[in-house]
Amino acid sequence: MVTAGTFVELLATTGLVIGLAMVALWLVSLMLRNAAIVDLFWGFGFVVIAWVAWLVSPGGATWEVTIGDGSPTTVALDGRRLLLLLMVTLWGLRLAIYLTWRNVGKGEDFRYKAMRKQWGSRFAIASLGTVFLLQGVLMWIVSLPVQAGMFHSGSIGPIAAVGLTLWLVGITFETVGDLQLARFKANPDNSGKVMDRGLWRYTRHPNYFGDACVWWGIYLVALTAATWWTIVGPAVMTLLLLRYSGVALLEKTIATRRSGYAEYAERTNAFFPGPPSPG
Numbered sequence: 001m002v003t004a005g006t007f008v009e010l011l012a013t014t015g016l017v018i019g020l021a022m023v024a025l026w027l028v029s030l031m032l033r034n035a036a037i038v039d040l041f042w043g044f045g046f047v048v049i050a051w052v053a054w055l056v057s058p059g060g061a062t063w064e065v066t067i068g069d070g071s072p073t074t075v076a077l078d079g080r081r082l083l084l085l086l087m088v089t090l091w092g093l094r095l096a097i098y099l100t101w102r103n104v105g106k107g108e109d110f111r112y113k114a115m116r117k118q119w120g121s122r123f124a125i126a127s128l129g130t131v132f133l134l135q136g137v138l139m140w141i142v143s144l145p146v147q148a149g150m151f152h153s154g155s156i157g158p159i160a161a162v163g164l165t166l167w168l169v170g171i172t173f174e175t176v177g178d179l180q181l182a183r184f185k186a187n188p189d190n191s192g193k194v195m196d197r198g199l200w201r202y203t204r205h206p207n208y209f210g211d212a213c214v215w216w217g218i219y220l221v222a223l224t225a226a227t228w229w230t231i232v233g234p235a236v237m238t239l240l241l242l243r244y245s246g247v248a249l250l251e252k253t254i255a256t257r258r259s260g261y262a263e264y265a266e267r268t269n270a271f272f273p274g275p276p277s278p279g
Contacts (some may be wrong), residue, residue, distance in 0.1 A: 163220025
């Protein structure tokens, strides 16, 4: 195992790996003429970063146990690092599998089609920076708590327990919300209608709320005196969900595509769950 001697070296290693992965994904997108594959990689990219950080962090992949004749044997990593690894892996793989199931075979997303029209013949090289490398940088920033948590030792104490609980709330909102929406869309009678049942009755975007909970939970599990500053990770994720790639972007056009959405928006919170307004 290659070990990073300093935290800067760990950050450089994860940055290099995710950068190379995004360039490779970009090359595949050129062959497929479909930049939307970057969205399918979003969750898996965090898994890659977490595993690389685990593998290169000093002592991150090992712990000592006594077996046989009583001599210490190195077999695994400490509990907090393992917990972080599992949290990111489960979240990232669930998201990647769901998005792949939902989007494969449906062509390129309208956002990238609009970019192709805007950039014309320059789209290929423009997409490398504005789509693929940009998402790689965002993954790297959002995952800073995981990277720091892998490098700096810590314990599973009360704060980590709160973080795990928040993560469980988040992944439940994401999973249940996605399943409820998929079931709703599978019914032809619901075509063009607004999903306002289940979790969607209490928040217009339970999946985005769940995403935010997941990453604030991961931050709390990773939190030590040396990692407090990585709050930038969940803060950036929340900002993206609220102002850029999440709620704000989706709601620019959804009212024109869903009859009754304006009325739904009036009675239902956009992000944080709450009881619907009367009327």
